[in-house]
Amino acid sequence: MNQPNDWNAEAIDKVKELIKGMDTAMLTTISDKGPVSRPMKTQEVEFDGDIWFLTKKDTSKYQEILGNRNVNVVYAGKSYVSVRGTAEIVEDAAKKKEFWNPVYEKMLETSYDDPNVVLIKVHAAAAEYWDTGSMVKSAISLVRKITGSSKDTHLNETVELDGRQP
Template sequence: MGQAQSPHQNLSGNSAIKKIKELAEEARTCFFTTKIGTEAHSIPMSLQEVDEEGNLWFISSSESEHNSNIMEDPKVQLYFMNNSSYEYVFIKGNATVSKDKNLIDKYWTDFANAWFEGKDDPSVTVISVKAQDGYYYETKDNKVFAMAKMVFAAVTGSSNEDGGIEGGLKV
């Protein structure tokens, strides 16, 4: 029995940054994982932006476990899923924590008020993740058509492509 395959397209440099920006900003929320290779610690976090250099920005608390983990080891992994569009991106990178007021002002949203007492709360920090590499998968057809192709391949045992495209990302 065959298995559905996706065309493979690795991206690097500005093309990789553009793809990360497109997919991560559409998904908005990721599992943010610290302590890679030991006792991994993952929490959901909301993305503020992917900038032109490929840095991913988050608002966080200086009192959080993941901020402490980043101070011990900056290696992180981010897992974004946009199930409604069958789009996924996995990113490995290095994180830094900052209390820079200009960055806090830039990335502050009303949504952050749920965790802080305003942007002047002394525990507010921003986390920047410098993407290094990763992997993506996205449908290139509309969701219904892509699902139909996958079902057809599963039922018939054909090895038709599954309506998606995937590949490595190297920033």
Template sequence: MSQENINNRSEAIKKIKELAEGINFCFFCTDLAQPPFESTPMSVQEVDDNASIWFLASKESEKYKNIKINEQVQLYFSDPSSMKYLSLFAKAELVDDQKRIDKYWNNFVAGWFEKGRADPNIVLFKIIPQQAHYWDTKHHKLVSYAVTLLNAMGSNLSDQDREGNIQI
């Protein structure tokens, strides 16, 4: 596996956007100072032009309560089928913005909020990345598997997998 850190801001934003929106679901962890962490699968609504990741949530959730106490969060994105992974340590902000709630509203989200998009308990989590680490393949996963297999049989082909830190 080759080490390919991303230090350029625009490339870092592009990589976070590619992975977070491409994978879409993550384990969203709060209460990091108190193991075991509170962890919930959540769906990304958007990764904006500053690499901030947006989620819809409830003010009645443990996540909301935990973020009010400690804004540090950890997100884990995993897509084994395409061999793409992202670990992201971040600061969470609680945002009330009805226009943004309306923008993200869809039938899937409606299932979580019986009172509809005007439910006063809907809150936005704005996740501002502080540190990130990724793993992925340079090519399709089948190419990566083939190269790994051939290398195990004695070939000396270039590594198709990469990982690195992402500096925001």
């Protein structure tokens, strides 16, 4: 797991707060025909700058990640969060067992120790979010836009999560 630097701990905490409880995300990879998005179940691990998914090697997303590690992960629910990052294929048996649950057995029609099962680890570089979770905050923002007030309510921001440039 990443240990956040002081400079990005606040940004990581903000993204963690916004995506908490949203267990499905849209993972976008790059195919030879362009971007492809599909719903994926996020692993139940606290966001620390990395997002984890389970998949199989015999999928197009696996091949697409091997060809281009740049990905995007989008959460939509109480807020909207778009995370840009790089994907890594992880074949760690202990990590697969840690994340495995009986639902996957049915969904993927296999077990965690199947060599075809892999993890996708997305290392987040930046996130853009729209914090719509608070009706009061949204109403204040709307009033400020209508009245021309210059105070910002931070409903939409982009935060850097990693010092590396993707």
